[in-house]
Amino acid sequence: MLKTKPPYETKAVLFDLDDTLFDHRHSCRCGLAAIQQKFQNLQEIPLDELEEDYMGLLNELHPMVLRGVLSLEKARVERFYRLFSQISEDVSPTTVQVSAECYQQAYRAARRPVPGAIPLLRRLRPIAKVAIISNNLVEEQREKLKCCGLVSFIDRLVVSEEVGAIKPEPAIFEEALNRLQCGAEEAVMVGDSWKEDILGAHGVGIRAVWLNRYDRPCPDQTIAPEINSFEPVGGVLDLILTAS
DSSP states (O other): OOOOOOSSOOOEEEEOOBTTTBOHHHHHHHHHHHHHHHOHHHHTSOHHHHHHHHHHHHHHHHHHHHTTSSOHHHHHHHHHHHHHHTTOSOOOHHHHHHHHHHHHHHHHHTOOBOTTHHHHHHHHTTTSEEEEEESSOHHHHHHHHHHTTOGGGOSEEEEHHHHTOOTTSHHHHHHHHHHHTOOGGGEEEEESOIIIIIIHHHHTTOEEEEEOTTOOOOSOTTTOOEESSSOSHHHHHHHHHTOO
């Protein structure tokens, strides 16, 4: 069956950054593996289990960073305090500080783009404008783009810290469209978060493609097509440009 073309030409593609273009989860896992080697009481815990606990704490505390309640550094320290508190009742400030620093060093050293992201962006570059919409701090995201070699492929970086709105709120998507000078019907959003990226885009009339790298159940296949990776690039590019 031939795929029906969307009624509007795709002039802009909006990407989430963390775990869409930047492999945040890989860096997290490398950071956790580093502190696991440093602290014997963590070596008894499977890395997958440690990662699950850590990601839960990250998701709990990151909104406080976005609201300006905690700095990134203080949130990181708090995450490790809570993580160690789940293992032992006696958690020293030194242990927490050392673990946070060790994690951050390993996290930064492991930064990389999601596999297939750069070839996809390279193919997309002459076809459409590209923006990133991210719930984070501006300098943190700029550094990731630079480190991963993504800067030259991005036309606009739209970050919640400077916009004053957080995905899935409409304002951050509308700001991206305004900066790209295109209508909602001319754009496609690609992201890994169903709530923040897919439903957020859908709410303002932007078509969306869900990047599901970890085989999570799709909440509603009628809202957005699903991809499991950016490879093969040709097929993914076609799906993004013709998403409806």
